[in-house]
Amino acid sequence: MTPITVAALVVLLTWLERRRPLRVEVEPKTVRISRNLSVAALAALTVQAIEIPLVRPVAIAVEHRGWGVTGALPVPRWLAVVTALLLLDYTLYVWHVLTHRVPWLWRMHVVHHVGRDLYASTALRFHAAEIAASVPWRAAQIVAIGVSPDVLVLWQSCVLGAILFHHANLRLPPALDRALSWVVVTPRMHGIHHSAVRAHTDSNWSSGLAVWDRLHGTFRDDVPQEAITIGVPAYSRPGDVTLLTIVALPFVRQRPSWELRP
Numbered sequence: 001m002t003p004i005t006v007a008a009l010v011v012l013l014t015w016l017e018r019r020r021p022l023r024v025e026v027e028p029k030t031v032r033i034s035r036n037l038s039v040a041a042l043a044a045l046t047v048q049a050i051e052i053p054l055v056r057p058v059a060i061a062v063e064h065r066g067w068g069v070t071g072a073l074p075v076p077r078w079l080a081v082v083t084a085l086l087l088l089d090y091t092l093y094v095w096h097v098l099t100h101r102v103p104w105l106w107r108m109h110v111v112h113h114v115g116r117d118l119y120a121s122t123a124l125r126f127h128a129a130e131i132a133a134s135v136p137w138r139a140a141q142i143v144a145i146g147v148s149p150d151v152l153v154l155w156q157s158c159v160l161g162a163i164l165f166h167h168a169n170l171r172l173p174p175a176l177d178r179a180l181s182w183v184v185v186t187p188r189m190h191g192i193h194h195s196a197v198r199a200h201t202d203s204n205w206s207s208g209l210a211v212w213d214r215l216h217g218t219f220r221d222d223v224p225q226e227a228i229t230i231g232v233p234a235y236s237r238p239g240d241v242t243l244l245t246i247v248a249l250p251f252v253r254q255r256p257s258w259e260l261r262p
């Protein structure tokens with residue numbers, strides 16, 4: 001997805017968010033957007049400086065040598081591509097669970113979760129350290145699954161479109177949201193994943209297709225959005241989530257995330 005397409009999608013979702021908000025806004029818009037985009041800029045730099053130079057050559061080698069599951073399958077090309085996309089989406093589900101379960105990964109992923117609002121721009125707000133930490137996982141996905149550079153670009157565009165959509169503060173008609181949640185992750189589903197209640201956050205880990213949560217029994221849609229406080233209890237005050245604080249967050253002593261500060 002080109003930067004212009006991403007910008008156009010963010011503008012469209014931002015317009016829809018204003019017309020049909022799903023949750024009440026907590027922080028001032030300008031503060032939130034400038035903070036999200038600043039973290040996103042550092043993430044984008046990391047993608048350009050580290051991820052692409054390391055991962056793309058792996059995908060090129062995989063294509064030349066026919067490595068990976070899909071390279072070994074005696075199936076037509078289109079079916080191999082579909083299989084690769086499904087396996088990439090599933091292994092992203094696994095990675096997302098790991099970023100919550102493994103303490104040194106959580107201290108990076110928590111930066112994405114401490115936001116006290118959830119909007120399309122939150123989808124771009126991942127700490128640069130988390131992007132860097134995901135590079136070996138991405139390389140392993142590419143080698144094990146057999147992902148060519150073209151399929152990698154296609155998948156990354158699909159994921160980006162999907163995460164911009166499900167982070168949006170967008171109230172879809174409930175029946176539509178419910179029907180869509182059989183196929184893809186919806187804003188209501190992902191709102192529950194960003195709840196400050198740990199039992200809620202430990203659900204809805206999928207990024208693209210919702211099927212992985214359905215299969216693992218981690219799908220939840222039983223929490224009304226009005227009952228959700230977005231964020232992480234230990235970082236629930238405005239001063240806990242300033243730009244400098246969250247950029248430094250992975251590198252400082254961690255508070256117990258799920259305990260509300262007195």
Ligand SMILES: [Zn+2]
Pocket residue numbers: 096100109113193
């Ligand atoms: Zn998460």
